[in-house]
Amino acid sequence: MKYEKIDFIWKKQYLKRFALGMISFGIMMAFTLFIGKKIEGGIWVNVIIAMLPVIPFIIAMSAYITNIKTMDEMWKKIQSDALIMTALITIVLCLSFGMLQVMNVIGTFSIFYVFMLISIIWSFCFAYTAYKVNGLEEHEE
Amino acid sequence: MKNKLKVLRAERGCSQEALSKQLGVSRQTINAIERGKFDPSLPLAFKISLLFELSIEDIFEYFPNEY
Numbered sequence: 001m002k003y004e005k006i007d008f009i010w011k012k013q014y015l016k017r018f019a020l021g022m023i024s025f026g027i028m029m030a031f032t033l034f035i036g037k038k039i040e041g042g043i044w045v046n047v048i049i050a051m052l053p054v055i056p057f058i059i060a061m062s063a064y065i066t067n068i069k070t071m072d073e074m075w076k077k078i079q080s081d082a083l084i085m086t087a088l089i090t091i092v093l094c095l096s097f098g099m100l101q102v103m104n105v106i107g108t109f110s111i112f113y114v115f116m117l118i119s120i121i122w123s124f125c126f127a128y129t130a131y132k133v134n135g136l137e138e139h140e141e
Numbered sequence: 142m143k144n145k146l147k148v149l150r151a152e153r154g155c156s157q158e159a160l161s162k163q164l165g166v167s168r169q170t171i172n173a174i175e176r177g178k179f180d181p182s183l184p185l186a187f188k189i190s191l192l193f194e195l196s197i198e199d200i201f202e203y204f205p206n207e208y
Contacts, residue, residue, distance in 0.1 A: 071167075072165070072166040072167050072170050073166070073170070073181070073182050073185060074166070074167065074169065074170040074173055074179050075167060075169075075170070077179070132178070133169075133173050133178045133179055134169050134172070134173060134178070135176075135178075
């Protein structure tokens with residue numbers, strides 16, 4: 001019973017911090033993209049406005065890292081395998097796109113897309129590594 | 142790695158959920174170990190052997206050709 005209570009409280013705190021971070025990130029992102037860009041205040045003001053979404057994102061990621069530390073060994077392995085796969089796939093894609101740009105096959109695009117790419121690739125890699133270990137079968141007694 | 146965890150658990154009338162709480166891992170970990178999809182670490186293997194009062198070799202079967 002004590003294990004359940006501690007686990008539940010911990011999960012709640014992690015979810016609160018993660019959710020707060022991600023919601024703040026969304027709000028700050030919207031502010032930067034739709035309002036911040038119109039503010040004229042010089043280079044340092046632009047830097048501060050640009051970094052506004054980054055701070056809550058760091059808070060959300062710190063909650064994610066803390067949660068990984070509390071996971072059991074199997075889930076830690078699944079997470080680390082997913083992150084390794086994500087890193088390798090992203091490296092290959094960035095290299096490929098970079099070479100295509102060098103050969104003028106495609107134009108340049110914002111580095112911001114790498115962030116979105118990593119997020120999407122990680123989702124698939126995590127689903128894949130979790131499926132490899134757990135499969136899709138239901139609760140088994 | 143093949144193991145007798147499911148049989149031992151059934152003999153003691155213990156659910157995966159209950160066993161997972163005793164070992165401090167998730168139920169999915171117990172499920173994965175029983176199906177041979179995940180090999181436990183040494184500390185976890187020792188915890189399992191202490192819980193069932195058997196040696197690690199009596200619970201887990203190691204085949205060198207698997208690796």
